[in-house]
Amino acid sequence: MASTLCTRASSLVSSPTIRRRLPLVGAFCMLSLGLTNLCPTLSSSLKTGSAPSLPFFGSKFSNQARASSNTIKMEGNSKTVPSIVVYVTVPNKEAGKKLAESIVKAKLAACVNRVPGIESVYEWKGEIQTDAEELLIIKTRQSLLETLTEHVKANHEYDVPEVIALPITGGSQPYLEWLKSSTRD
Structure with a gap:
């Protein structure tokens, strides 16, 4: 097999x-x-x-x-907090840069990666759409998801912005400690 x-x-x-x-x-x-x-x-x-x-x-x-x-699981480590990766798509480079900077400045995330050149295919209002977009990969605390989602909605030009969260189950302890210290409680 x-x-x-x-x-x-x-x-x-x-x-x-x-x-x-x-x-x-x-x-x-x-x-x-x-x-x-x-x-x-x-x-x-x-x-x-x-x-x-x-x-x-x-x-x-x-x-x-x-x-x-130097790698850990997230459970039971007081130097880290439950953390997530959040995907958000934006229509272009300028919108991605502006949103990413506002998220980090507000300490809603430790880091935002901007991935240019993605193409999204989806159905909207009964029609198939194809758009060039940029993907934001946001690393943050699980406890900040609701506040981050509200921030994205308030600062995004889409009617229904994508906000999808995935758990971080482990990783580099120094990085996860930095993620905790770089975000608000």
């Missing part, structure tokens, strides 16, 4: 168009689905503390996973 998947994946990756888009697609998949949802063997390895044996990551990943003592 795994070899069949690897064979199919390698044939897909041979396309130049796919190769250019793979890093971005992979990042969105990892953020959206989470690595543990994509790889059940990794999920059980994380629970037991043993490094997974995954053919598509190779032994280098396994060695790095074993050596990493």
